[in-house]
Amino acid sequence: SAVISQKPSRDICQRGTSLTIQCQVDSQVTMMFWYRQQPGQSLTLIATANQGSEATYESGFVIDKFPISRPNLTFSTLTVSNMSPEDSSIYLCSVTTVTNEKLFFGSGTQLSVL
C-alpha cells in the first residue's frame, strides 16, 4: 500500500484567488492522479500527473485552470486557479504503486470558495 499525505485538508478561499494542493507519497509510485468529488456527483478524474512533463488532462479540464506539477516520483501539486464558487469541491490525490496497480487515495482537500 501507499501512505498519501495531502494538504491542506480544507480551506476557504475568496473568489478570484488560487490555491495549491500538495500530495506527498511515502514510496515510489507508478502513476499519480488528481480527482474532483463534487457533492452528489461521481468522482471525476481531472488529470494524470506525469513526472517531468505536462499533465494529461481529461475532457473538460484545462491546464490554465488546473496547473499540475510532478517534479519527482513521490510529489505532485494541483493548483485551482482564479477560483469561483463552482470550484467548491473535494480534491483528491490518488496513486498506483510499483508493486501493484490498485488505486490508493489521499484524504482529500475540502475547498470552499466564497
Add this chain to the structure above:
Amino acid sequence: QKEVEQDPGPLSVPEGAIVSLNCTYSNSAFQYFMWYRQYSRKGPELLMYTYSSGNKEDGRFTAQVDKSSKYISLFIRDSQPSDSATYLCAMSPSWGGSEKLVFGKGTKLTVNP
C-alpha cells in the same frame, strides 16, 4: 444514460442487518469491478475488487458481478456501526492505473446501533 448508475440512498439499517448495495452499468467493455468505502472527511479506500462475473467473499463482505445483466452488488452481512460510510462502485475495461476508473455516485450507509 450514464455509464454507471448507483442509488445514492441514504440507506439506514439496524445493526446486524444484511445490506445490499448495487450498481448498474452500460459499457459492456468493463471487466474489472471495485467497491470503495469512504468515511466522512477521508479518501476512498479499496474494499474489494472482482474480475468478470461471479462472486468474491471477504469476511462479512461479498461482491457479486452479473455481466449479462450489467449489474454488480456488494453485500454486507452482520452490519456494524463501523460500516457506516459511503460506498462507491467503480469499474474499468482493464486492470491498472493506466485505464481510468468510472465511479458511481456512491451510496451513503448508516448502521444504527
